[in-house]
Amino acid sequence: MNILVTGGAGFIGSNFLNRFVPRFPEHKFINFDALTYAANLMNLAKVADRPNYAFEKGDIADFDRVKEIFEKYDPELVVHFAAESHVDRSIVGPAAFIRTNITGTFNLLEACRHFWGKKEGRLFHHVSTDEVYGSLGATGFFTEKTAYAPSSPYSASKAASDHLVRAYGRTYDLPVLITNCSNNYGPYQFPEKLIPLMIINALEGKPLPVYGRGENVRDWLYVDDHCDAIWTVINKGRLGETYNIGGNNEWRNIDLVHKICEVLAEETGTEPGEYKRLITFVKDRPGHDLRYAIDSTKLKRELGWQPQETFESGIRKTIRWYLENQSWVESVKSGDYRNWLAKNYDQRMIG
Ligand code: NAD
Numbered sequence: 001m002n003i004l005v006t007g008g009a010g011f012i013g014s015n016f017l018n019r020f021v022p023r024f025p026e027h028k029f030i031n032f033d034a035l036t037y038a039a040n041l042m043n044l045a046k047v048a049d050r051p052n053y054a055f056e057k058g059d060i061a062d063f064d065r066v067k068e069i070f071e072k073y074d075p076e077l078v079v080h081f082a083a084e085s086h087v088d089r090s091i092v093g094p095a096a097f098i099r100t101n102i103t104g105t106f107n108l109l110e111a112c113r114h115f116w117g118k119k120e121g122r123l124f125h126h127v128s129t130d131e132v133y134g135s136l137g138a139t140g141f142f143t144e145k146t147a148y149a150p151s152s153p154y155s156a157s158k159a160a161s162d163h164l165v166r167a168y169g170r171t172y173d174l175p176v177l178i179t180n181c182s183n184n185y186g187p188y189q190f191p192e193k194l195i196p197l198m199i200i201n202a203l204e205g206k207p208l209p210v211y212g213r214g215e216n217v218r219d220w221l222y223v224d225d226h227c228d229a230i231w232t233v234i235n236k237g238r239l240g241e242t243y244n245i246g247g248n249n250e251w252r253n254i255d256l257v258h259k260i261c262e263v264l265a266e267e268t269g270t271e272p273g274e275y276k277r278l279i280t281f282v283k284d285r286p287g288h289d290l291r292y293a294i295d296s297t298k299l300k301r302e303l304g305w306q307p308q309e310t311f312e313s314g315i316r317k318t319i320r321w322y323l324e325n326q327s328w329v330e331s332v333k334s335g336d337y338r339n340w341l342a343k344n345y346d347q348r349m350i351g
């Protein structure tokens with residue numbers, strides 16, 4: 001089977017390819033990625049030379065390029081990871097989010113509709129986020145029936161893409177599946193996101209910027225557990241359905257930053273206080289969702305998925321990965337990354 005993986009050079013997509021390309025030599029995996037700032041081909045060093053892996057540079061918002069890829073490979077399965085994925089960037093500059101997340105998803109759906117017609121055995125799997133549901137208060141969980149109420153340009157663009165996928169399923173009988181997952185962590189995550197940003201800043205003795213009072217809550221899932229959930233849904237999910245994926249692992253941001261400092265101190269043989277003294281409360285994110293928490297009962301009951309990684313082992317593995325992969329860390333600290341840090345944090349520190 002030819003499997004088109006969009007955004008396979010980003011954080012989750014590259015973990016997905018590293019996990020499944022070696023396991024399924026009978027499938028060909030085509031990684032279709034625009035190589036934005038968030039991508040890194042170093043992530044794919046372990047699979048790059050495998051005969052069942054191919055890389056194609058290209059933009060999903062460019063329909064002609066999407067068509068070329070469908071003509072060349074005739075994929076039976078599309079696993080759609082490609083997206084602009086960072087909430088703070090969507091606040092600073094939403095246009096790229098509309099283009100990639102909405103127009104890009106639309107182009108892929110159009111290609112599937114035209115190239116697949118009524119052919120059997122095809123599937124479009126859309127990788128989405130729990131952020132489409134908006135914010136929870138102190139209690140409760142998101143289920144698949146929770147109404148969409150996105151807060152940021154990022155989550156609004158993902159919500160729009162989810163709606164398009166569902167509409168193509170209903171209107172054109174396109175075989176589609178959607179998963180909505182909570183916050184991921186693990187190797188290869190770009191250090192604009194909370195966990196790698198804190199690890200890298202702490203190691204450099206830089207401030208650890210916690211938005212507001214650090215009371216916002218996120219549910220964290222190890223990236224391999226997310227990839228296994230996607231694979232389970234692709235193989236066993238009921239067509240047209242949505243499955244929520246979560247870790248049952250809620251942390252207040254401030255507690256999580258303390259935890260990172262403690263594990264980092266153990267791993268580097270220093271005192272946690274050396275890192276904790278760097279914690280700096282900064283101006284909050286506009287429209288900052290208070291709490292995300294996922295009810296994944298449907299996925300567990302119907303398809304038998306369970307997360308394998310505990311947070312204790314997952315966070316330690318992740319911290320070790322960043323300590324042991326300094327060349328990767330250096331490669332992402334480009335001029336572009338420094339510009340982002342200045343753009344996002346300079347005014348927050350003053351505010
Ligand atoms: P990422 O930002 O690390 O990677 C995104 C990848 O998409 C990059 O390789 C980038 O080059 C590529 N890309 C961006 N625009 C493109 C375009 N126009 N054409 C082709 N490729 C393009 O993102 P991630 O964290 O790996 O997230 C992957 C998917 O999972 C996204 O759809 C995101 O919404 C979803 N998701 C992420 C999380 C999370 O915690 N990171 C949680 C739930 C869902």
Ligand code: TYD
Pocket residue numbers: 086087088183192193194195197209210211212214216217218253285
């Ligand atoms: P993030 O990793 O950006 O994921 P998301 O916004 O998609 O949940 O942020 C996770 C939480 O951490 C969120 O509540 C915002 C907060 N945060 C900080 O406090 N400081 C930071 O520098 C960043 C990037 C995030």
